[in-house]
Structure formats: structure tokens, C-alpha cells
Amino acid sequence: MFRFLLFLAPLFLLIYCNRDLNQAAERKATHVYKTDCASCHGATVENFVERDWKYGSSRLEIIRSIGGNFPGGEKHNFARKMKEQEVQQLGQYIIEAIVARKQKMITEGAPTNGTYTSQGMTVQLDTIARNLDNPWGMVFLPNGDLLFTERTGKLWRLTPKGVKTEIGGVPATLVESQGGLLDVELHPQFATNGFVYLSYSKFRDSADVRLSTTAVRRARLEGDQLLEGVDIFTALPYSNTRYHYGSRLEFDKKGFLYISVGDRGDQDANPQRLGSDCGKIHRIHADGHIPEDNPFVTQKGVRATLFSYGHRNPQGIALNPLTGELWETEHGPQGGDELNVIRAGKNYGWPVVSYGTHYDGRPFTQLTEKEGIENPKTYWIPSIAPCGLLFVNSDRYPAWKGDLLAGSLRFKYIERIRLDGEKVALREPLLKNLGRIRCIAASPDGYLYVAVEEPGYIFRLMPK
Numbered sequence: 503m504f505r506f507l508l509f510l511a512p513l514f515l516l517i518y519c520n521r522d523l524n525q526a527a528e529r530k531a532t533h534v535y536k537t538d539c540a541s542c543h544g545a546t547v548e549n550f551v552e553r554d555w556k557y558g559s560s561r562l563e564i565i566r567s568i569g570g571n572f573p574g575g576e577k578h579n580f581a582r583k584m585k586e587q588e589v590q591q592l593g594q595y596i597i598e599a600i601v602a603r604k605q606k607m608i609t610e611g612a613p614t615n616g617t618y619t620s621q622g623m624t625v626q627l628d629t630i631a632r633n634l635d636n637p638w639g640m641v642f643l644p645n646g647d648l649l650f651t652e653r654t655g656k657l658w659r660l661t662p663k664g665v666k667t668e669i670g671g672v673p674a675t676l677v678e679s680q681g682g683l684l685d686v687e688l689h690p691q692f693a694t695n696g697f698v699y700l701s702y703s704k705f706r707d708s709a710d711v712r713l714s715t716t717a718v719r720r721a722r723l724e725g726d727q728l729l730e731g732v733d734i735f736t737a738l739p740y741s742n743t744r745y746h747y748g749s750r751l752e753f754d755k756k757g758f759l760y761i762s763v764g765d766r767g768d769q770d771a772n773p774q775r776l777g778s779d780c781g782k783i784h785r786i787h788a789d790g791h792i793p794e795d796n797p798f799v800t801q802k803g804v805r806a807t808l809f810s811y812g813h814r815n816p817q818g819i820a821l822n823p824l825t826g827e828l829w830e831t832e833h834g835p836q837g838g839d840e841l842n843v844i845r846a847g848k849n850y851g852w853p854v855v856s857y858g859t860h861y862d863g864r865p866f867t868q869l870t871e872k873e874g875i876e877n878p879k880t881y882w883i884p885s886i887a888p889c890g891l892l893f894v895n896s897d898r899y900p901a902w903k904g905d906l907l908a909g910s911l912r913f914k915y916i917e918r919i920r921l922d923g924e925k926v927a928l929r930e931p932l933l934k935n936l937g938r939i940r941c942i943a944a945s946p947d948g949y950l951y952v953a954v955e956e957p958g959y960i961f962r963l964m965p966k
């Protein structure tokens with residue numbers, strides 16, 4: 503017996519020391535994070551968990567980012583003054599925090615009792631779909647079936663009875679960082695022509711790099727298959743970044759299709775330069791033709807689809823059913839997310855005017871207003887990371903009727919915005935901690951649906 507224990511002792515010692523070493527490594531990584539990273543990335547590593555990653559969230563990619571290996575990242579080379587092993591440990595530390603947080607979110611799952619009370623309205627969550635992979639866009643068919651995208655490249659039909667079928671014929675997409683299969687919309691006369699619109703990150707290989715851009719595919723839905731797909735819009739130029747695709751699609755009452763395109767991470771080259779399609783909102787006819795009264799149709803060197811400019815990353819567009827105006831939310835830099843009304847030919851200011859700040863808190867620009875630049879109707883500091891936008895137009899939610907609902911990825915709630923004309927009269931947080939809100943939609947029978955990601959769910963809000 504004694505000999506047996508003696509035999510095991512080195513093993514225990516090894517395990518014990520290893521545990522000690524691991525703890526020391528973690529303490530070290532925590533310390534490095536506090537001293538070198540927290541000032542910009544937030545007090546705890548948890549901040550990374552909530553990120554819409556630009557340069558990738560794998561261990562290797564995080565380690566590269568610590569070394570400043572991203573466009574304009576020269577000053578971010580924190581790896582330079584660290585030991586190789588410390589960089590590895592820091593990368594590992596960030597990854598472990600992310601994994602731990604995600605596991606917690608999955609086990610927490612949907613809110614337990616699922617009842618949420620707001621000023622004047624109580625709703626009960628009804629889980630429509632679970633275990634989804636980043637649901638991004640949703641739209642209802644006239645028969646009550648829901649079409650929704652998963653960013654990782656799939657389009658699904660979900661019947662009111664809960665039968666889920668994959669739709670074939672979607673375009674190949676570049677599923678990296680913020681890219682993939684994004685929004686989905688229907689032609690206003692879908693019932694007669696069956697046209698479905700998808701926005702996605704389209705890619706092209708040039709020499710040894712893969713480039714991508716925001717594109718819109720129109721196809722006819724027959725059964726569970728998309729047929730005769732054509733790209734009716736492709737933003738130029740293509741870019742080597744993998745983020746800020748924008749990509750919301752919305753029809754107005756006259757049948758024009760609006761497409762949001764983000765700045766693709768190049769704030770100097772894109773949003774204010776009319777010759778670039780990025781950092782813009784575009785307007786086209788449902789078949790891709792250019793409306794004759796678009797604001798820049800006669801201007802040389804400017805894409806005639808262009809409708810408004812100076813945008814950063816617009817990921818919410820909603821048609822006001824009463825006025826026919828188009829409302830929009832976009833991600834600001836660090837702070838300075840905006841709610842705008844989109845008008846022909848107008849400049850929304852990015853990056854000349856912004857309420858946002860750099861990561862270290864310095865203002866981005868001293869200007870928050872300037873002549874010739876539209877002011878936001880409201881803005882958010884800190885950033886809520888707005889995504890998904892909808893006007894409530896249903897009698898099922900009397901206390902919210904006519905209000906705007908803006909989703910927040912970062913703080914996992916929906917903001918209800920009561921308007922008085924174009925003025926923001928009241929803001930109320932709804933559905934706190936529901937999850938990272940990607941999309942909000944309404945069914946033909948007047949119920950509100952919310953898609954959240956990581957873990958991916960679709961909920962219906964049942965008024966109580």
C-alpha cells in the first residue's frame with residue numbers, strides 16, 4: 503500500500519504544481535489585463551465577451567490583435583513589451599472568459615418565468631425557436647410562415663406549428679467576423695410574384711486576398727427553393743475588412759427598396775466620399791432599376807443608387823407606417839450610436855460629426871453639430887450597439903402602439919421610443935437581459951417577434 507502511494511506521489515505533485523502554475527499564469531494575465539488593457543477595453547475581460555468582433559475571436563486571432571496586427575494597429579502592438587508566454591496567457595485568459603460566459607448564457611437559457619412588465623404593458627415570452635446560430639433577419643410570409651436567416655449561411659422557413667425547413671438556393675457568403683447571410687425582405691407584391699430579397703457579404707478573390715462587400719440578391723421562392731437568383735445591388739469598392747456591412751433592407755410605401763451599407767471600417771475613404779458606395783443608404787426599384795428622382799442621379803462619379811451618406815454602420819431601418827418616413831439606427835464609434843430620419847441627399851455626418859469617443863475616452867471630433875449635417879433624433883452614450891428597429895403598428899400592444907422599438911446587442915434589451923412628431927418624448931428599456939437583440943419583426947396577425955443571438959432564440963411576445 504505504502505509503495506503504491508509512493509508511486510502515485512510524483513503524479514499528485516505534478517498535478518498540484520501544474521495547478522499552481524496555471525493559477526499563477528491566470529493571476530499574471532489578470533494583472534496584465536488590468537494595467538495594459540482595461541483603460542480602453544473596460545474594467546473586466548467580460549467586455550470582450552460582448553464584442554462584435556472585427557478581427558476574429560479565436561485564440562490565434564486575439565493574439566494577433568494584441569500584437570496590433572490589424573489595419574491601423576501599429577500603436578496597438580502591446581505584444582512587443584511582453585514575453586511570448588505572457589501574450590499566449592493573455593489570449594488564453596480572454597478566450598476562457600468568453601467560453602465561461604457563453605456556457606453560463608446557454609445554461610441560463612431563456613429567462614425562467616419569461617414575464618416582463620413595462621409601463622402599461624406586460625408580455626409573456628413564448629419560445630418559437632431555440633439553438634439557432636446567430637439569427638440575423640426575419641420576415642413573415644402572408645400565410646404566417648416565418649422566414650429567417652442564420653448569419654452562418656442558412657435561410658429557414660418556420661411554420662406557425664413549429665415545423666422548420668431549410669430553404670435551398672441561397673447565395674454563398676463569406677462567414678467571417680460580422681459577415682454572412684444577413685437580412686431578408688419580401689417584395690410588397692410577394693403574394694403574386696414570390697420575390698425574396700437577401701442581403702449578404704459577397705466575396706471575390708483578388709491576387710492573394712479575399713475581398714468582400716455588401717450585396718443584395720433577389721430570387722423567387724417556389725416551395726422551399728429560391729430560383730432565378732440575381733444580385734440586384736453590389737456595393738463598391740470591395741474591402742479586405744470583415745465588418746461594418748450594414749445590410750438592413752426595407753421597402754417604403756411607394757415600393758422603393760432601401761439598402762444600408764456600413765463604412766467597412768474605412769472612415770476616411772468611405773462615408774463622406776460620394777464616389778464610394780460604403781457608409782451610405784441606397785434606394786432602388788424592386789427590380790434593381792434606379793429611381794429617376796434619386797438625389798445624385800445626375801452627379802458624375804456618384805452611384806445613382808445613393809440616397810443618403812455619412813453613415814457608420816446602420817443595422818436598423820424601419821418604415822413609419824403613419825408618415826411613410828424611414829427611421830434608422832446606427833452604431834457609433836465608442837458611444838454616439840444614433841437614431842436618424844433618413845432623407846434624400848442628406849449627410850449624417852460620420853466621421854466629421856459624432857457624439858462618440860475614442861477607446862481611451864477622447865472625443866472623436868470636437869464637433870457634435872455642423873451646418874449641412876443632419877442631427878440625430880437621439881443618441882446613446884455609452885453605445886448600446888443598436889440592431890433591429892420596428893414601429894409597433896398592432897392593436898395587440900395598446901400601450902406601445904406607434905412607438906419605435908430599437909434592439910440593443912450590447913445591453914441585451916429593447917428600447918421603446920415614444921415619438922412626438924420627430925422628437926423623442928420618452929425612452930423606456932424593455933425586456934432587460936433578454937439576450938443580444940438582432941432583429942424585431944411583426945407577424946401578419948399582429949404579434950411581435952424578437953431574435954436574439956448567442957445563444958440564438960426567437961421569441962414571440964404574448965400580451966398579458
Ligand code: HEC
Nearest residue numbers: 538539541542553554555556557558564567568580861862
Ligand atoms: C489605448 C487604447 C487600447 C489599449 C490600451 C488596448 N487596446 Fe485593444 N484595441 C483598441 C482599439 C482602438 C482597437 C480596435 C478596435 C476597433 O477597430 O474597433 C483594439 C482592438 C483589440 C482587439 C481586437 C478586437 C476585435 O474586434 O477583433 C483585441 C483582441 C484587443 N484589442 C486586445 C487588447 C489587449 C489584450 C490589450 C492589453 C494588452 C489591449 N487590447 C489594449 C484600443 C486599445
